[in-house]
Amino acid sequence: MSHVKSIAIVDDDASVRIATESLVRSLGMKATTFPSAEEYLAALGTQPVDCLITDVQMDGIGGVELSQILRERGDTTPVIFITAFPDDRIRDRVMAAGAIGFLGKPFEGQALIDCIEIALTA
Template structure:
């Protein structure tokens, strides 16, 4: 069965580029423009990993990870952000993140985090 990665980012160009990268790995990819859109559809099909922007309109990535956990979903989360600082990183990792990358991120680093997420 093909693993599915969700990409949650309010920047369409990041969503498309990340989706293309995920698909190049032989994985299925679903993209969402907001955390709210993702949360509304998470029951519809299994998601094996989430890649999310930290700062978005409405719910941000850290709040998304917290909402997933509170709803009983134990999905690995990789955080990406254009504003990397240690406080943001600490919040993201404290919310259960398995990776934290600054935009523009290195594709190989993201692939490494995806592989780590899908091992579990």
């Protein structure tokens, strides 16, 4: 029996979390949502995560910082960044650090699906 892929979604915007969760579930994958990077870090290790989708700018720990914390811990989970403020400097930084994707909100569902597929085959 094949493992159902598990996607973690970290975004402080509830509407984005709900919409992204619905999209992930429509692909037959498990989606777990977190309103903050801190809550994601607290839950880390309680269940497998095959891909992380995180907002770049959040109160407290932002997505870029979250990604750095995970890498420092040796966590190699593929990361897809989403942001309402697509900035080339941030895009260049996260892509250089190994991000799978960097999508500006609102993004096309297919663009996120493409990033998830890349992440799960990486």
